[in-house]
Amino acid sequence: MRKVLLVCFLFSASVMNAQMNLVPNGDFETLSSCPNNQGELNFATPWFQPGGSSPDLYNTCALVNSMAIPQNWTGFQMPHSGNGYAGFAAFAYNYGDNVREYIEVKLSDTLVQGKNYCIEFYISFADSSFWAVNRVGALLSTQQITQTLNDTITATPQIEYSSVTVIQDTVNWIRISGIYLSGGGEKYLTIGNFYPDDQTDTLGNLGPNHWCYFYIDDVSVIDCGWSGIQFYSSELFNISPNPSNGNFQLSGVFPSQSEIHFYNLLGEEVEKTISIPEGNQTIPLELNLADGIYFYRIISGKEILHEEKIVIVK
Numbered sequence: 001m002r003k004v005l006l007v008c009f010l011f012s013a014s015v016m017n018a019q020m021n022l023v024p025n026g027d028f029e030t031l032s033s034c035p036n037n038q039g040e041l042n043f044a045t046p047w048f049q050p051g052g053s054s055p056d057l058y059n060t061c062a063l064v065n066s067m068a069i070p071q072n073w074t075g076f077q078m079p080h081s082g083n084g085y086a087g088f089a090a091f092a093y094n095y096g097d098n099v100r101e102y103i104e105v106k107l108s109d110t111l112v113q114g115k116n117y118c119i120e121f122y123i124s125f126a127d128s129s130f131w132a133v134n135r136v137g138a139l140l141s142t143q144q145i146t147q148t149l150n151d152t153i154t155a156t157p158q159i160e161y162s163s164v165t166v167i168q169d170t171v172n173w174i175r176i177s178g179i180y181l182s183g184g185g186e187k188y189l190t191i192g193n194f195y196p197d198d199q200t201d202t203l204g205n206l207g208p209n210h211w212c213y214f215y216i217d218d219v220s221v222i223d224c225g226w227s228g229i230q231f232y233s234s235e236l237f238n239i240s241p242n243p244s245n246g247n248f249q250l251s252g253v254f255p256s257q258s259e260i261h262f263y264n265l266l267g268e269e270v271e272k273t274i275s276i277p278e279g280n281q282t283i284p285l286e287l288n289l290a291d292g293i294y295f296y297r298i299i300s301g302k303e304i305l306h307e308e309k310i311v312i313v314k
Contacts, residue, residue, distance in 0.1 A: 022107045022117075023189060026219040028057065028084040036063035038073070041086055046106055050190060051147025053101035058215070059084035075127030080173045080217035087126065090193040091133045091200060093210035098152040102192035104145055107221060111140065113184025116224040119159040120177040121191060125170050126213040131204035132168035133212045135193040136161045136176060140186040140221075157194050166203045173217065179224060189221060225303045237298060239285075243311035248285040254278055255300045262287065263295045270294065287312065 028044045039054030041047050049055050058069050060083040066073035069083065079085050092099035111117060119138050137157025139145065147153055159178040161167065167174055193200060202212070237252035250260065256278045262271040271287055276298075287294075289312050298306040 020108075020222070022109050022111075022221040022223070023105060023219045024108050025105075026121075027082050027217060028059075028086050029082045031057075031059060031061070031084070034061040034063050035059055035067040037067065040067075041103055044084070044086065047086070048104055049147075050102050050104045050145045050153070052149040052151075053088070053147060055086060055088040055101045055103045057084070057086055073128070074213050074215075075129075075170065077124050077126070077170070077215050080122045080124075082217075085215050085217035087213060087215045088192055089211045089213050090136055091131050091197070091202060091212035093131060093204075095150075095210070098196045099150050100147075100152045100193055101150065102145070102147060102153060102190050103216065104188060104190040105219075106144070107187050107189060109187075111182040111184065111186040111221075112223075113182055115182050117180045117182055118177065118222045118224045119180055119220070120175065120222075121219040122173040122175055122217050123167065123214040124173050124217075125168050126215060127170050128211075129168075129204070129213045130210060131202050131212040132166035133193065133203075134161060134164055134166045134201045135195045135199075136167070136214065137191070137194055138176075139190045139194060140180060140182075141188045141190065142185040144188050145190045152196050153190070153192070153194055154196075155194050160194075164201060166201060167214070168203065189219070191216065191219070237306045237308075239296070239308065239310060243313045245314045246287040246289060246312050248287070248310065249282055250276075250285055251282040252298070252306075253280050254298070255305075258298060258300045258305070260285075261297045261299065262289075263297070265293060265295075 025044055031043050032045050033043050035057045038056050040057050041049055041055045044057050058067050058072050060069045062068040070076050070078045088101035088103055137160030139155050139157040158180045161176050239248050239250050254276045258276040260274045264270050291312055291314055294310050
């Protein structure tokens, strides 16, 4: 049993490795110390501020109420996941022109030329904001980005919020995502507003806090495969019922050359490969397998689109 469980773990680990998040501490949960003041993003190592700005860190373990969760000095918000998140100012009205805060991190691995990478993060508009903006993006770079004082970093983000509508939802987390084709060598990720004031749409009025402030959580950069093979989210595939007696219904949106393979816990293929027509399909699967736990893998060409555990009980 111990050997089988170990092999199962290794098989699952290989699946996870293919979709490993290259952003270390992307959920801001690992702390060198609990926050006790503003401007302590660096406590969520290896995140840091790229220059003169002072983005913030919030956690349920905070030593002062102003940096606590869910209520803190900028508003009220539960984490998108876990016990912590960060925060930064994307616009400021009365602190000078083009004032910005950014958060930056070195990726756990360098991006590979010609590969697609799925970038994702979640933001929420803070209650204390008196201005809302439509500019938030993620910049991937080969070198560490530096900021002069707290001025706008002049660069074009590869992934950004793509709407003229300003973000002013203080209740929900807004997902910002996209696919980036790597030029090769990128190893730093910086997030913030990269546009000057005259290129940033704003909505608001003067008040005691003349800024636009966002909470941010669950930042990820994931290898989505080589260019030329479309990335298909695992959310597009479903198998049911699971567990079953061996009769399943597989549904999804399948690219050309799709196949499904089945494996036991030792990683051995146990059923013949089934070809799947391109398009939105629902396919019956009749598996002549004994009771137990198995894995299936959907492949298109050389690209693994989805892997999942199935359980057969007769």
